[in-house]
Structures are given as C-alpha cells and as structure tokens.
Amino acid sequence: MDIFDTWQGLGERYKNLHIGLGNFDGLHLGHQHLISELVNKAGKEGGVPGVFTFYPHPMKVLNPEGAPPMLLNQQAKQKMIAGMGVEVLLLVPFTPEFASLDPDLFIAEVLCRELKTCSVCIGYNYTFGRGGKGNPETLIKAGRDYGFEVNVIPPVTIEGTPVSSTLIRGLLADGEVVEARKYLGYCxxxxxxxxxxxxxxxxxxxxxxxxxxxxxxxxxxxxxxxxxxxxxxxxxxxxxxxxxxxxxxxxxxxxxxxxxxxxxxxxxxxxxxxxxxxxxxxxxxxxxxxxxxxxxxxxxxxxxxxxxxx
Structure with missing residues (x-):
C-alpha cells in the first residue's frame, strides 16, 4: 500500500481510482464493510482502491477540548487498512484551512481534478467540507454532474444496534472489552x-x-x-x-x-x-x-x- 499526505497528481499516477472517504477511527465492522465494498468495486472494474482519511481527528482542530480519544494509533490503523486490500492511502493533515474548504470545491478540485475519481464509497452519515455541510446527497448530486458513482453504505448493526466509534468508546470506557469486540470485529x-x-x-x-x-x-x-x-x-x-x-x-x-x-x-x-x-x-x-x-x-x-x- 502506498501512503501519501497530498492528493496532488494522484489521478495521473493511479488510473481508475475508487475512493473511500471517512475518518475510520477504530476500523470497526462498519468501516470494514465499507472498505470491503470499495475493494470489490475497484476489483470488478480493474481499478485501484484508495482510502482518503485525515490526521489528526477533525475534532482535534475544530473542538480540541471535546475531541474524543482515538481507538487506534496511526501505525495500527495503516497496517489494518493495508491488510484489507487498499492500495492507496491518502492521509491528509487536517488543518483549519482544510476544514474551511467548501464541499463543492472539495468535490471539483480534489475528487475530480486531482484524483480523477471513478467512484466514491461513503457511510450513510458521512459529512465533509466547511461546517460539515457536505453529505451523501451532496456527493450523489455531484456524481451525476461530474460522472462518478457514489456508493452509500447503510449502517452495520449488531443485534439491532448500529456499529459506531462512539458506541465502542463508551463500552471501553466502562471496561466492557468483550462487548466492544462484537462491534470492532477484533479484540x-x-x-x-x-x-x-x-x-x-x-x-x-x-x-x-x-x-x-x-x-x-x-x-x-x-x-x-x-x-x-x-x-x-x-x-x-x-x-x-x-x-x-x-x-x-x-x-x-x-x-x-x-x-x-x-x-x-x-x-x-x-x-x-x-x-x-x-x-x-x-x-x-x-x-x-x-x-x-x-x-x-x-x-x-x-x-x-x-x-x-x-
């Protein structure tokens, strides 16, 4: 797996990029399902599966006092993503400047012009851009305009409960390591x-x-x-x-x-x-x-x- 901290020129270097967007903290069962769908999609179309994520967690920049502790360090996160079949990891520094980027500009300049994205895979509750104004509907509309596919992954549930990083943090904070494992998919x-x-x-x-x-x-x-x-x-x-x-x-x-x-x-x-x-x-x-x-x-x-x- 190749790792980059900038998107510039990657669309020329890797033809037919399929991109998964998200923070992916903990790489729980929901994240694993999303990445599996991404890798399968790229494989069927002879493309390259890539993940676009950030460091540090956006909340560290937007609200440092309220930022949650991480479930995985960067080294473990990168190793696990590589093990899922991802070929390109775009690990972008999350800065105030990046946080202020308009959703439409992110789509036009980053996803389309620089990455030349063929398809995007996102979670059902994914948000992006200034003020979190970008959402799945934003990407679906842009996909029609620019010609890329959007795959929105519904929540993965365990016994009726949606898997989420927030849920897992709460379980671990209470010492419920066995219960947390159910949602993480690993110990x-x-x-x-x-x-x-x-x-x-x-x-x-x-x-x-x-x-x-x-x-x-x-x-x-x-x-x-x-x-x-x-x-x-x-x-x-x-x-x-x-x-x-x-x-x-x-x-x-x-x-x-x-x-x-x-x-x-x-x-x-x-x-x-x-x-x-x-x-x-x-x-x-x-x-x-x-x-x-x-x-x-x-x-x-x-x-x-x-x-x-x-």
Whole structure:
C-alpha cells in the first residue's frame, strides 16, 4: 500500500481510482464493510482502491477540548487498512484551512481534478467540507454532474444496534472489552514500548511490563483484565492492570498499564509489545497489605488461565 499526505497528481499516477472517504477511527465492522465494498468495486472494474482519511481527528482542530480519544494509533490503523486490500492511502493533515474548504470545491478540485475519481464509497452519515455541510446527497448530486458513482453504505448493526466509534468508546470506557469486540470485529488492544517501572511487581513475585502509552489513545476503564500479549511474534497469556496502583499510591496519579506475562522468562525492556484485552476480571481496588494483594493476583492469574480455555 502506498501512503501519501497530498492528493496532488494522484489521478495521473493511479488510473481508475475508487475512493473511500471517512475518518475510520477504530476500523470497526462498519468501516470494514465499507472498505470491503470499495475493494470489490475497484476489483470488478480493474481499478485501484484508495482510502482518503485525515490526521489528526477533525475534532482535534475544530473542538480540541471535546475531541474524543482515538481507538487506534496511526501505525495500527495503516497496517489494518493495508491488510484489507487498499492500495492507496491518502492521509491528509487536517488543518483549519482544510476544514474551511467548501464541499463543492472539495468535490471539483480534489475528487475530480486531482484524483480523477471513478467512484466514491461513503457511510450513510458521512459529512465533509466547511461546517460539515457536505453529505451523501451532496456527493450523489455531484456524481451525476461530474460522472462518478457514489456508493452509500447503510449502517452495520449488531443485534439491532448500529456499529459506531462512539458506541465502542463508551463500552471501553466502562471496561466492557468483550462487548466492544462484537462491534470492532477484533479484540481491543493497546501497544507500546516496555519502559522501566517501580519494580514493585518483581518484589512481589509477579514481574510486570510497564507500557508507555500514547496520550490520545483510549485506554479501557481502570481494572484488572485477562489479556493475550504478543512479543517478538510469540503469544503469551497475561494479567493486566490499568490504573494508579492504589495499594501503594492512593488516588490522583497518572493511569498506567502494566502486564504480568504468564510462563514468560526474559527481558522485555525496550521491546514493542501488543496487549489484547480478552476479558475483565475485576475492578482495581486498594488492599490492606502487599500480602493480600499477592493472594488476589494469584486468583486473577487462575481466572485468566481458565478464561483462556473457554
């Protein structure tokens, strides 16, 4: 997959471009369906499937205080899009200037003149252009005028509930990782580099890997989770804690993610690992003593092993 941050000249470089438009945060089942339709359409017509998206999230520019945390970082997002068969990713910086672009001008100058778009694939609630004034109807009308097709994808529903990034964020914020997986279509995960911690887990007999997390990525609710951890291409069961370690620190500290890998013997410092959240075991709590905490950790590990076999 080729990645660009500008649309200039791409219509000359890639003939017969079919473009999917959207933010695609989380690449949930709705996004996956849209991209699948896009790739199939391009394949049938001997064209090139491309995705046009933005970074950062538009709300980071339009309303920074109200901007939602992201479900995926850019590296993971790009890798997943490539795995869906997309050949061209247009990752455009979202700026105030771009936000002020008139919808009709975006269609005429970007989609038609620069990209020479053959077809556009969008979600049913897609908006674009200054003030979000552009919508599916805008594109359908323009398609008739300029000669490109528009495929509007209806909502994907699970048990009657439309799949959306907002819904998934709410589930993860409540620690509902199993429910979130239903709408994502994959196990929610976080990845990052293992950094030195307080070494407290090691002194308790349960060494943990402390993960350096990106600031704008959504972290599930505080608590203890059963996880699967990918390290250097290998998978391990584990128990993860998200929170502030109240037994030792009380409240008010920065949240962190630490993971105890089961049956792992080695040094993780400096390694990039990926932590998949397979289930929530319990809330984070304050224990009266380190000994009481150790007993609970043993219970958590036992539950994580049992859960992995279900």
């Amino acid at each position: 929610p995960f976080l990845d990052g580099e293992v950094v030195p911690g307080e070494m407290r887990g090691r002194t308790l007999g349960f060494p943990t890997a402390n993960i350096d997390l990106e600031n704008d990525i959504l972290v599930p609710a505080n608590g203890v989770y059963a996880v699967k951890v990918r390290v250097d291409g290998d998978n391990y069961l584990g128990v993860a804690n998200i929170g502030v370690k109240p037994t030792f620190h009380g409240e008010g500290l920065r949240r962190n993610l630490e993971v105890h890998l089961l049956d792992f013997y080695g040094d993780l410092y400096g390694k990039k690992i990926k932590v998949y959240f397979t289930g929530r075991l319990r809330e984070e709590k304050r224990f009266s003593s380190p000994g009481e905490l150790v007993e609970q950790i043993r219970i958590d590990i036992s539950k994580a092993r049992i859960q992995s076999q279900q």
